[in-house]
Amino acid sequence: MTALWSLGLSLAVPLLSITLLLASLRRYLIPRRSLAQRLRVLARLGYTSPHIRIVGFFHPYCNAGGGGERVLWTALACMQREMKGEAVVFVVYTGDVGHGKASKAEILAKVKSRFDITLSPSTLHFIPLENRWLVEDSTYPRLTLLGQSAGSVLLALEGLIGPEGCVPDVWIDTMGYAFAYPLVKFLCRIPVASYTHYPxxxxxxxxxxxxxxxxxxxxxxxxxxxxxxxxxxxxxxxFARVYSWSLRKAGVVWVNSSWTRGHVEGLVGVQREEEELEGEVLLDGGEEPSTTKLRQRRKLTKEETPTPSSAPSRTPNRPTSAPRIRLLYPPCDTLHLSSLPHSTSSRIGSSDPIIIFSLAQFRPEKEHPTQLRALASLFSSSTLSPTLKERVKLVCAGSVRNEADAKRVEALRALASELGVQEKIEFVVNAEYGQICEWMGRASVGLHTMVDEHFGITVVEFQAAGLIPLAHATAGPLLDILLPSPSGTPTGFLAPSTSSPSSSTSSLSEAFAAQLEYIVSLPTDEQDKIREAARSNAQERFSVRRFEEGWMSGWREVVGGKEGW
Known part of the structure; x- marks a missing residue:
């Protein structure tokens, strides 16, 4: 009994201390610092009045150059344009600025170079997060999720009350650090919103x-x-229970895919009506739709199509504390990429290499080793013609964020040498937007091997650019992107079969190799039909315009539809 009493006391003391600290911050420190911080930020943008609204975007890795960053910058550019003339400015909380790091001008130049997005510097300010290491996975060799989540709370606190901090009028998290929402909500008493790429x-x-x-x-x-x-x-x-409690502190949660929406709704307790399921997808040339049974395709409601950003009109049994969950596909560069060569003959000459193009940040979850092993397996195939073997080449393009990513690229080079395919692989690191477009205009197949890719902007970009996509048969590519056209023409291919999404490394590589062989062996006219269907799919469902419409619709929900909020 004494031991239990001692344990309870040892837990109660720190919990009470934290409670008192947070109460003090909310009552005294936040109100005292908020005005001074606001005036400092506004002064740097040339404003003298404190009555300018501030919208804060929490994105510690804003300069990474990935799909998540495209969402951030597209949303910001849209708001700058749509809210021009209003008394509002925007701040981005990030670890990419500060001592010896990128300048504001350098970040905006990279946004233009990588995404072809132009931002106005006059209403945009960056708040440095000097302690970004708190959310880096390398900081926590064990209990990584817990460490990063706790670290995100401290990092958000730095953004709010740190030396360069600022309390905004609205907090929008575009990276998914949900554990910070209760802190922001409690301390600042402001609306919180989230764009969740994956739970x-x-x-x-x-x-x-x-x-x-x-x-x-x-x-x-x-x-x-x-x-x-x-x-x-x-x-x-x-961990899941605490995470779901944190998510409920957001007023609006945009989700990027059906897969993410299903998980988030389950976590926050939203129960949707049963929706009619229909349809299947063709995996490879040797299977009939009736035997593949890869996926059940959801019948979209009027609210979900053709504008995916609009939310379903009914969410039965929604708890009063649950956020409004809105499906909003990420913005994809369908307009510019759709101007690239369309037909197979216009992008691949009779003697040109047949390029399999991969575009993904060099992170572990992108499964680059699977691509190399699939290529080796493809070349060992006895059914692939010698002519095709001679012409096929893999190009792996992507951004490198840090030293760990750079070492990962070197490890991939070593693996390519070990597999004997080093002469058939080219690595393109941190290429500019124009270079990426040039590669996409020459490539034939777009390869994406990540398992449970929550959405897959790259797969949509492959479609728009005229490539034939091949992705893992899970999550976004399976449920949202690689759906057959209304005429039944494939808009891309999947590997392996959904009956074994967790296949061993060997069998997974072989499954991708089999699909690659099928695709590159297709007659030119069949390839052209698939490229046309894929491009139409990307243009109709995943454009920047649709994203912007959905973002502004959700924004009005965040601020309660108030003019001037």
Whole structure:
């Protein structure tokens, strides 16, 4: 009994201390610092009145150059344009500015170079986050999710009350650090919104741990131990409950795909009506739709199509504390990419290389090693003609964020040499937007191997650019992007079959190799039909215009539809 009393006391003291600290911050420090911070930020933008509204975007890695950053900059550019003339400015909380880092001008130049997006510097300010290491996975070799989530709370606090901090009038998180929402809501009493690319934890992750499957998020050591797997599962369950509680503090949560929406709705307790499911997709040339049964295609409601940003009009049994969840596909460069050569003959001459093009940041989850092994497996195929073997080439393009990513590229080079395909692979690192477009105009196939890619902007860009996409048969590519056209023509291909999404490395590589062989062996006229159907799909469903319409619709919900809010 004494031991229990001591344990309870030891837990109560720090909890009480934290509670008192937060109460003090809310009552005294935040109000005192808020006006001074606001005036300082506004003065740097040339404003003297404190009555200018500030919209804050929390995006610690704003200069990374990935799909998440395209969402941030497209949303910002849209708001600058649509709210021009209003008394509003924008701040971005990021670790990419500060001592010895990028300047504001350099970041805006990269946004223009990488995404062809122009931002006005006159209403945009960057707030440095000197302690971004708090959310880096390398900081936490163990309990990484917990460490990063706790770190995001401290990082948000730095953005609010740090030396260069500022309390905004609206807090928009475009990276998915949901654990910071309760803090922002409690301390600042401002609206909170989120664009969630993927849930920090999902039922898929729970399933992999409970099934003891080894992946890059579940080490072989844990997967091979029943006791460690049980312990990690308990940790995940508790983590998921705290995460769902944090998500509920947002007023509006934009989600980027059907897969993400399903997980988020489950986490926050929103129950949707059963929707009619229909349709299937062709996996490869040797299977009939009736035997593949890859996917059930959801019948879209009027509210979801043709404008994916609009939310369903009914969300039954929505708890009063749950956020409004809005499906909003990420903005994709369909307009410019659609001007690239369309037909197979116009992009590939009779003696030109047949380029398989990969575009993804060099991060572990992008599964670049699978691409290299698939290429090696393709070249070992006895059914691929010698002529095609001679012409096929893999180009891996992507951005490198830090030293860890750079080392990952070197490891891939070493793997290519080990597999004997180094002469058939080219790595393109940190290329500018124009270079990427040039590669897309020459490539034939777009390859994306990430498992559970929440959406997959790159896959849509492949479609718009006239490539034939090949992606893993999970999440966004499966449910949202690579749907057959109304006429039944494929808009891309998937590997492997959905009956085995967690295949071993060897079989997964072989599945991709089989699909690659099928695609490059297709007659030119069949390839052209697929390219045309793919481009139409991208143009009709994933344009920047549709994203901007959905973003501004959601924004009006964030501020309650108030003029001048």
């Amino acid at each position: 920090t934890i999902s039922t898929d992750m729970l399933h992999r741990v409970s099934s003891r499957l080894s992946t890059h998020t579940n080490s072989t050591l844990i997967a091979s131990s029943r006791a460690l797997s049980a312990l990690k599962l308990a940790y995940y369950v508790v």
